[in-house]
Amino acid sequence: MIDFEVKKEILKRLDGIEKKFGVRILMAIESGSRAWGFASPNSDYDVRFIYAHDKDWYVAVDLEDKRDVIEFPIVDEIDLNGWDVRKALKLFWKSNPAFVEWIQSPVTYIEQGNFREDALSLLPDIYSVERGIYHYRSMAKTNYRGYLRDALVPLKKYFYVLRPLFSIKWLEKYGSVAPIEFHKVLELVEDPELLETIHQLLEKKKISEEKMLAPKISVLNNYIETELNRLEDIKVPKAQRVTEMAKLNELLHSVLA
Known part of the structure; x- marks a missing residue:
């Protein structure tokens, strides 16, 4: 590697x-x-x-x-x-x-x-699974609001939002620490269209420069907004x-x- x-x-x-x-x-x-x-x-x-x-x-x-x-x-x-x-x-x-x-x-x-x-x-x-969920939600929220709502967006930032969101799904499903490798948490995605869009983006990122800008991807933005709304009321545990x-x-x- x-x-x-x-x-x-x-x-x-x-x-x-x-x-x-x-x-x-x-x-x-x-x-x-x-x-x-x-x-x-x-x-x-x-x-x-x-x-x-x-x-x-x-x-x-x-x-x-x-x-x-x-x-x-x-x-x-x-x-x-x-x-x-x-x-x-x-x-x-x-x-x-x-x-x-x-x-x-x-x-x-x-x-x-x-x-x-x-x-x-x-x-x-x-x-703490609860703290993990809170931390990952904050990561996803910050990167989404800061980078992915314009007409042209840095494609790499999608992964800085999707990885924490999928990590939350892992925490919710298994109640244990999420693996850091993206392909492992990606296994939790069941929506075929969402999964195909992510795989296409992965292939593009592997051959693109870090700061590459491209039109935002509506399939991903819709999914991200839905998940962030679902997670909005999370509180920090003691x-x-x-x-x-x-x-x-x-x-x-x-x-x-």
């Missing part, structure tokens, strides 16, 4: 990050369209990673003031962005969709120790129980041991 030379360069930059910042990368994966399965020829490489400092870094009066992200400008279509493990686990507790998707990515650059495996094992206990945070603390301690 990833060109050998590109992967080599990504690993080189990740190694440089460890040395420059004095951190240990626990996992590094591909996020975005290349992981989801609908990349364009010139799509960026969205490299996301979780890292840890030495344990003494976390024992500090000013811990909350310390920077807990590492990020760089995009160079040669490689976008590097990482979170400190403590930040990542706090977001995991809130069922943050980015973190939940990162640990499921089918494209792995680095995996050190058991962090990713242990995080995946906690998904059934930590992940935060998880203290016992769930305890499990995340155990995972953090195991990383820093």
